[in-house]
Amino acid sequence: MSELVNVAVDAMGGDYAPDEIVKGAMEALRESEKLKIFLVGKEELIQQQLQKYEYDKSRVEIVNATEVIEMGEPPVNAIRKKKDSSIVKAMGMVKSGTCDAYVSAGSTGANLVGGQVLVGRIKGVERPPLAPLIPTATGAALLIDCGANVDARASHLLQFAKMGSVYMEHVMGVPNPTVGLLNIGAEEDKGNALVKETYPLLQNCPDINFVGNVEARDVPAGAVDVVVCEAFVGNILLKTYEGVGATLLSQVKAGMMTSLRSKIGALLVKPALKKTLKKFDIEQYGGAPMLGLNGLVVKTHGSSKAVEIKNSILQCVLFKEQKINDKIREKIVIKDEQ
Amino acid sequence: MSELVNVAVDAMGGDYAPDEIVKGAMEALRESEKLKIFLVGKEELIQQQLQKYEYDKSRVEIVNATEVIEMGEPPVNAIRKKKDSSIVKAMGMVKSGTCDAYVSAGSTGANLVGGQVLVGRIKGVERPPLAPLIPTATGAALLIDCGANVDARASHLLQFAKMGSVYMEHVMGVPNPTVGLLNIGAEEDKGNALVKETYPLLQNCPDINFVGNVEARDVPAGAVDVVVCEAFVGNILLKTYEGVGATLLSQVKAGMMTSLRSKIGALLVKPALKKTLKKFDIEQYGGAPMLGLNGLVVKTHGSSKAVEIKNSILQCVLFKEQKINDKIREKIVIKDEQ
Numbered sequence A, B: 001m002s003e004l005v006n007v008a009v010d011a012m013g014g015d016y017a018p019d020e021i022v023k024g025a026m027e028a029l030r031e032s033e034k035l036k037i038f039l040v041g042k043e044e045l046i047q048q049q050l051q052k053y054e055y056d057k058s059r060v061e062i063v064n065a066t067e068v069i070e071m072g073e074p075p076v077n078a079i080r081k082k083k084d085s086s087i088v089k090a091m092g093m094v095k096s097g098t099c100d101a102y103v104s105a106g107s108t109g110a111n112l113v114g115g116q117v118l119v120g121r122i123k124g125v126e127r128p129p130l131a132p133l134i135p136t137a138t139g140a141a142l143l144i145d146c147g148a149n150v151d152a153r154a155s156h157l158l159q160f161a162k163m164g165s166v167y168m169e170h171v172m173g174v175p176n177p178t179v180g181l182l183n184i185g186a187e188e189d190k191g192n193a194l195v196k197e198t199y200p201l202l203q204n205c206p207d208i209n210f211v212g213n214v215e216a217r218d219v220p221a222g223a224v225d226v227v228v229c230e231a232f233v234g235n236i237l238l239k240t241y242e243g244v245g246a247t248l249l250s251q252v253k254a255g256m257m258t259s260l261r262s263k264i265g266a267l268l269v270k271p272a273l274k275k276t277l278k279k280f281d282i283e284q285y286g287g288a289p290m291l292g293l294n295g296l297v298v299k300t301h302g303s304s305k306a307v308e309i310k311n312s313i314l315q316c317v318l319f320k321e322q323k324i325n326d327k328i329r330e331k332i333v334i335k336d337e338q
Helices: A017-029 A043-050 A074-079 A085-096 A106-121 A153-170 A193-203 A231-258 A260-278 A307-319 A326-338 B020-032 B045-050 B075-081 B086-095 B108-119 B154-170 B191-201 B231-256 B260-278 B306-321 B323-335
Strands: A005-010 A035-041 A061-062 A101-104 A133-136 A139-144 A178-183 A209-215 A226-228 A286-289 A296-300 B003-008 B033-040 B060-064 B102-103 B132-135 B139-144 B178-183 B209-215 B226-228 B288-289 B294-297
Touching: A005 A017, A005 A307, A017 A035, A017 A307, A035 A307, A043 A061, A043 B132, A061 A085, A061 A139, A074 A085, A074 A106, A074 B260, A085 A101, A085 A296, A101 A307, A101 B288, A106 A286, A106 A296, A133 B020, A139 A153, A139 A231, A139 B306, A153 A178, A153 A193, A153 A226, A153 A326, A178 A193, A178 A231, A178 B231, A193 A209, A231 A260, A231 B209, A231 B288, A260 B260, A296 A307, B003 B020, B003 B086, B020 B033, B020 B045, B020 B108, B020 B306, B033 B045, B033 B086, B033 B306, B060 B086, B075 B108, B086 B102, B086 B108, B086 B294, B102 B306, B108 B288, B108 B294, B132 B154, B139 B154, B139 B231, B154 B178, B154 B191, B154 B226, B154 B323, B178 B191, B209 B323, B231 B260, B294 B306
Parallel strands: A005 A035, A005 A101, A035 A061, A101 A296, A139 A226, A178 A209, A178 A226, B003 B033, B003 B102, B033 B060, B102 B294, B139 B226, B178 B209, B178 B226
Antiparallel strands: A133 A139, A286 A296, B132 B139, B288 B294
8 A cells, every 4th residue: 555645634723613624534534545634633522523423543543732723813923822722733743744734724824824934835935825726617727826925026926836837737637737927907018016027037937838917807717727926916816706706696596586486497497507606616626725835734714614624635635646845846946046 | 057067978989989989978968968978089980870869969069089099009108199089189178177077988098097197186186096886785886996007005095095985975875985995804914015004094084984904805795885905906806806707697697508497497587687687787887987187087898888888977977066076175185285
């Protein structure tokens, strides 16, 4: 049997912890024989949940952590003080090499800070980006960066483009993924100081398939595979995506309920519609990887249920098998040193 | 009879010029007796269109302009060289006071540059923002700024907040409109350097109803009436809004067409759904005003049809009647000089 992929899971993070977290972990375990899962958190609570499932006990370990970092806590402080929290302990297991990857639905801030401080960056990576997959009409695009470090430099964006390309090609299986620079117009001279400085760097980079600027309007249609941007802008795009999607779908639902005629129609269209809209469901893609670290950190939505946790954990298997970090090292460190 | 509101209309701008532009102008003329419209562009073409309509000839004038600024032309150059273009001529009529306002579906760049260079800023206004209305679950929100001048300063954003509040209160009729600073988190310490500097300025401004940071996710639900942001970020939000809306609706439509059962259902839900989604139709709101100029400039979508042109022209009537520019002068110039 080949080596197992060891994944530390923050059992205490997110709105539905530990129930849905443990459920997702169990589902991932069933789907992949290559997994070993370390459930990190309050032992007693995890034990209670585990009793609900039949599972291969040799591939599950509980790691007791008595503290929990709450959503609202100042991240730097929390990481520093709560040494026995699930986040700090689980990240420590990646740092030490016990685990290959880590999945959490907990505090975004604490996970981003922890990723940099506890897991640590790959040598040569200036800034580790958080890169969620967003659904498009043709599949999914990687939005890189949506992290907490705003006011990025052009050299950061160049690294994002390289790391994002590696991820899309080798984890998502998109051959020669197209890279677009998120901008307010398609022309090369459009944009703010940052994108104007970044454009030629991307254009002259032989490692990526740069196709020029991409407008936010064209992202949902699937114009490019990798959308490169600074974190503030990426966050605005991501959150608008989620907000418009949620509001529009609730309007569509409400619209269907306004008359008897439309209610009957709604019953008839429901199954077909559900299937189509599932493609546009962000949970199907699992969480967002934080790239460029010594190990993989996957941050899933705070509202994650079992399916997103499962998909996030399964992502870790591919990430290790495809030796993503070796490939990132190759593109970033070696190329940059030449 | 009270004084007429004189509106210069760029008859040559947009994908459907001059047909839909003239049609929209005629519809606006029928809806408001207070309007006089100056159709600016190639006389012969405008004349051809006008022949299709019955209208009050005392309230329509054709102003011949032999040149057209195309969508792709470098704006500064075009404005400088094409003195006999519809954009330059029509804006000149606002500058000279012949017209109170101006509506165009033509080149965004040329209109933004022309607004600043030809129409000119109100004294004290540092930067005139372009402020489209975006549909929300509860009505509409003003997104200010989405213009061409990126890399704004905090003092600009403060002025945007004031101008946007005046517009929402007196043109859109929202009493004491709420103002949110677009940010990547709700907490005061979140964000990039610009928003961190802007936050206390808004908080300490007695002229606006500032309610704190607003996340992009909450904008579509109608969290605030005025969304304050820098133009690059505003453009990303606006274009994501349009892109997700268009893609999602086409997915919903496609989803309904996948089986015989769902096709029948689609027929039944269609009328109710159409009515609901009309609320979410950006065209209903007309174009985006460019605020802080000596006169009103309204930029509508390049793809505008008659209804958007009509609504944009009617906006101009309210703008003048409500003496918006006097109110902006009062908030910006006088307050700032105190």
